[in-house]
Amino acid sequence: WMTGGRFDFDDGGTYCGGWEDGKAHGHGICTGPKGQGEYAGSWSHGFEVAGGYTWPSGNTYQGYWAQGKRHGLGVETKGRWMYRGEWSHGFKGRYGVRQSLSTPARYEGTWSNGLQDGYGVETYGDGGTYQGQWTGGMRHGYGVRQSVPYGMATVIRSPLRTSLAS
Template structure:
């Protein structure tokens, strides 16, 4: 349409293949971008050539993120799962670090109905961070 890609199509660029819809020359509406060299993949909605709306991304290490996107960045509600460690966290933009730390905690291996008090747990996490946030 007017010399620009529009409708369904496939683009191969470097190690990436995009299969999906085009709108006025940009990746638009729905599509899948997949790596030729790893398991990296994004499947979901697009706007103006960027991930926008809802989508699922699998990283080269098989970790995943499923959730909301805005202008090519994770934004809003979503779940990021780290495959090698099996830990999942809820991602919500503009929330304090403590909320992220809380979501990573688990009661696995604890016996009885009384888990460790949160003040002790928070100190242990703070001590083990080693300068990384």
């Protein structure tokens, strides 16, 4: 049978929620020592299953977990970047999209051990693209790199000219 309550760890962290056989089980919230991050979601025999983690830096992860690591589908927001896709044993895995929250920069494609690997399309901050093969986070093999069309580049520059002229 399951019980619940609050548990204070020796390191200053706390857990509030369901409990079974001395382990977090069911729904609960765990806060790290000195407020070093918080996980809220479902637990199974001491391990996170599905929920959100927020770090003191403001970085977040919402999604699935296995054996204490991100595993399955999830969304990570880290600084000005967001990754939506699959995770494997704590790393970005198989297929996903990483995009900038402030520029057009993004990568959509396959991943391995947290790095672009296989095939993907990267769009750069200036709108240029690379579509092709990747190995260990680097462009490698066959691919096509396209720069921003000249007309688009002039549109980007024209407001700058106007402000300098006035």
